[in-house]
Amino acid sequence: MLAANEERFRRIYTECLERPAGDYAELLRRGHVSSQEGVDVEAWRADIRRQARQDRIRVITSRDGARGLAMLNCRIADDRAMDAMRGALDRVVVLGELRERSRLFGHELGSWFGHHDELISTCERCGARLYTRLGSERIEDGEALNQLCAGDELSDP
Numbered sequence: 001m002l003a004a005n006e007e008r009f010r011r012i013y014t015e016c017l018e019r020p021a022g023d024y025a026e027l028l029r030r031g032h033v034s035s036q037e038g039v040d041v042e043a044w045r046a047d048i049r050r051q052a053r054q055d056r057i058r059v060i061t062s063r064d065g066a067r068g069l070a071m072l073n074c075r076i077a078d079d080r081a082m083d084a085m086r087g088a089l090d091r092v093v094v095l096g097e098l099r100e101r102s103r104l105f106g107h108e109l110g111s112w113f114g115h116h117d118e119l120i121s122t123c124e125r126c127g128a129r130l131y132t133r134l135g136s137e138r139i140e141d142g143e144a145l146n147q148l149c150a151g152d153e154l155s156d157p
């Protein structure tokens with residue numbers, strides 16, 4: 001892995017809480033979403049708002065006891081929500097492709113960690129790393145994309 005990518009990988013790994021990453025996408029798709037049980041509601045709200053800011057769409061978040069609620073502010077142009085939804089779907093597709101490619105080397109990636117367009121994951125069996133930056137200047141790096149899984153139980157024929 002390139003040193004610069006390794007640096008980013010480490011930073012994301014240490015900074016980021018593991019999060020299902022699906023809540024924001026769900027918000028875009030349905031127009032509203034509530035947090036999972038047991039999450040830090042204020043952190044969850046801040047995260048939803050941060051992602052919405054990056055996509056330049058307006059959201060309203062609130063709190064209902066131990067749950068966070070978020071909804072799109074529909075007075076604002078739906079075009080942006082559509083663009084953001086396309087972006088979120090693109091991310092899902094790209095991450096799915098990366099998962100498939102790592103699988104060719106025998107890896108089984110765990111959850112994705114990360115920010116808006118910079119994500120990391122590791123193989124659940126051998127710890128091989130994957131770092132990717134999405135967008136026009138895409139970066140993909142890590143052992144999970146170019147080395148066989150060390151935890152692979154299959155032996156050579």
Ligand SMILES: [Zn+2]
Nearest residue numbers: 107123126149
């Ligand atoms: Zn592996």
